[in-house]
Amino acid sequence: MENTFLKFLVTCYFVNLKN
Numbered sequence: 001m002e003n004t005f006l007k008f009l010v011t012c013y014f015v016n017l018k019n
Helices: 003-018
Strands: none
Touching: none
């Protein structure tokens, strides 16, 4: 499963929102 990869994308998304 690509659950880890999905979590990575979500994390990057929130990091970009904070910047």
